[in-house]
Amino acid sequence: MTQVKPMRADARRNYERLLKAAAEAFAEHGEGASLDDIAKRAGVGSGTLYRHFPTRQALLEAAYVDRIKALSGRADELGRELPPGEALVAWLNELCVGIIQVRGMKALLGSAVTDDGVAAVTACGTHVRAAATRLVGAAQREGTLRADVEPIDVLRLVHGVATAAELANADGSGTRRYVSLLTEGLRPVRS
Amino acid sequence: MTQVKPMRADARRNYERLLKAAAEAFAEHGEGASLDDIAKRAGVGSGTLYRHFPTRQALLEAAYVDRIKALSGRADELGRELPPGEALVAWLNELCVGIIQVRGMKALLGSAVTDDGVAAVTACGTHVRAAATRLVGAAQREGTLRADVEPIDVLRLVHGVATAAELANADGSGTRRYVSLLTEGLRPVRS
DNA sequence: TCGTGAACCGGGGCCCTCTCCGTATCCTGT
DNA sequence: ACAGGATACGGAGAGGGCCCCGGTTCACGA
Numbered sequence: 001m002t003q004v005k006p007m008r009a010d011a012r013r014n015y016e017r018l019l020k021a022a023a024e025a026f027a028e029h030g031e032g033a034s035l036d037d038i039a040k041r042a043g044v045g046s047g048t049l050y051r052h053f054p055t056r057q058a059l060l061e062a063a064y065v066d067r068i069k070a071l072s073g074r075a076d077e078l079g080r081e082l083p084p085g086e087a088l089v090a091w092l093n094e095l096c097v098g099i100i101q102v103r104g105m106k107a108l109l110g111s112a113v114t115d116d117g118v119a120a121v122t123a124c125g126t127h128v129r130a131a132a133t134r135l136v137g138a139a140q141r142e143g144t145l146r147a148d149v150e151p152i153d154v155l156r157l158v159h160g161v162a163t164a165a166e167l168a169n170a171d172g173s174g175t176r177r178y179v180s181l182l183t184e185g186l187r188p189v190r191s
Numbered sequence: 192m193t194q195v196k197p198m199r200a201d202a203r204r205n206y207e208r209l210l211k212a213a214a215e216a217f218a219e220h221g222e223g224a225s226l227d228d229i230a231k232r233a234g235v236g237s238g239t240l241y242r243h244f245p246t247r248q249a250l251l252e253a254a255y256v257d258r259i260k261a262l263s264g265r266a267d268e269l270g271r272e273l274p275p276g277e278a279l280v281a282w283l284n285e286l287c288v289g290i291i292q293v294r295g296m297k298a299l300l301g302s303a304v305t306d307d308g309v310a311a312v313t314a315c316g317t318h319v320r321a322a323a324t325r326l327v328g329a330a331q332r333e334g335t336l337r338a339d340v341e342p343i344d345v346l347r348l349v350h351g352v353a354t355a356a357e358l359a360n361a362d363g364s365g366t367r368r369y370v371s372l373l374t375e376g377l378r379p380v381r382s
Numbered sequence: 383t384c385g386t387g388a389a390c391c392g393g394g395g396c397c398c399t400c401t402c403c404g405t406a407t408c409c410t411g412t
Numbered sequence: 413a414c415a416g417g418a419t420a421c422g423g424a425g426a427g428g429g430c431c432c433c434g435g436t437t438c439a440c441g442a
């Protein structure tokens with residue numbers, strides 16, 4: 001399923017160089033980085049870029065798929081190390097930090113949890129949703145998470161909280177506080 | 192303070208037409224609407240648009256300042272009609288719906304609560320922050336809102352929740368649910 | 383009515399996205 | 413080793429957006 005025909009050598013080379021250039025450019029200028037510029041950095045024509053990655057979304061996804069997989073992997077690690085409820089909170093914190101620190105990942109994860117019926121099936125989205133489903137399910141069985149929320153709700157809310165934290169501090173230092181406001185709620189703790 | 196020199200008649204006319212055209216265009220195409228197109232709709236040259244509104248932000252603000260004031264006014268109405276805690280929740284819901292339904296207002300309110308140190312003092316931001324401060328203070332005195340949150344935190348989180356609700360449904364029908372997840376928290380209700 | 387300067391207009395420079403097709407490069411079978 | 417087809421490349425160009433500038437128009441006050 002991955003690649004029925006092996007890519008031609010030059011195609012593969014250009015593909016790799018584009019990914020590297022894209023990661024640099026997105027880190028530098030955010031998700032709006034110029035695609036022509038990325039092509040230039042990679043030393044290829046713009047047509048080549050568009051052949052490999054028909055949309056900006058596709059390029060973003062290819063550039064960050066490793067990081068997304070790593071984050072999804074962390075979900076399982078945390079699930080093994082901590083009780084379900086704490087694992088979920090810890091993972092949400094890491095996710096939030098990742099979204100803010102790695103410029104461009106926000107748009108990617110955002111589109112992964114968008115309900116537009118089309119193209120919702122992205123590789124990144126699948127990984128993240130699967131990870132969230134495991135942690136959410138465990139926490140709900142344990143009773144430390146409301147039973148009426150879906151994994152995708154949690155992901156959307158974290159995306160939102162990351163947006164909020166970003167407004168407060170571009171460096172994401174206040175992330176933890178905002179995540180806890182979400183998990184605990186705005187009401188005072190009832191003793 | 193508003194306008195030291197009265198505007199020339201044609202300037203005033205063009206200003207008004209631009210605002211009308213802008214409101215239409217933003218409603219139609221979202222906050223990214225083409226500025227040249229707005230100028231064309233208004234029947235003025237693009238230079239005129241840029242003289243009146245040096246930035247897209249300025250135009251957004253001018254186009255929606257009425258709506259923002261209305262929302263801020265609603266805060267006081269609700270404060271009179273309901274107990275503080277309920278008033279705050281009701282207002283947050285209205286705010287959230289407004290952010291989603293009126294395309295373009297999201298960016299505006301977002302920038303109003305951004306901590307970038309520069310240009311944070313916008314007319315819209317001032318109104319909304321003042322309204323939030325009143326409701327938040329009352330709810331905290333009543334004891335139905337955590338004492339450790341600032342009004343601006345609440346506004347940022349609502350902005351984030353609106354983002355989340357938007358991901359779920361472009362029409363904002365699930366807004367109420369997401370707002371309540373924020374106010375109640377993700378933990379189960381402890382009886 | 384008329385002079386003056388504020389306000390307008392829209393063309394043009396610059397940058398971005400995305401497509402098209404002639405050309406260069408690679409791969410395979412002999 | 414090499415011919416020939418398959419594959420990928422490149423970069424110009426169309427289309428559109430942002431924004432500024434210089435000549436022109438027109439509202440206002442005397």
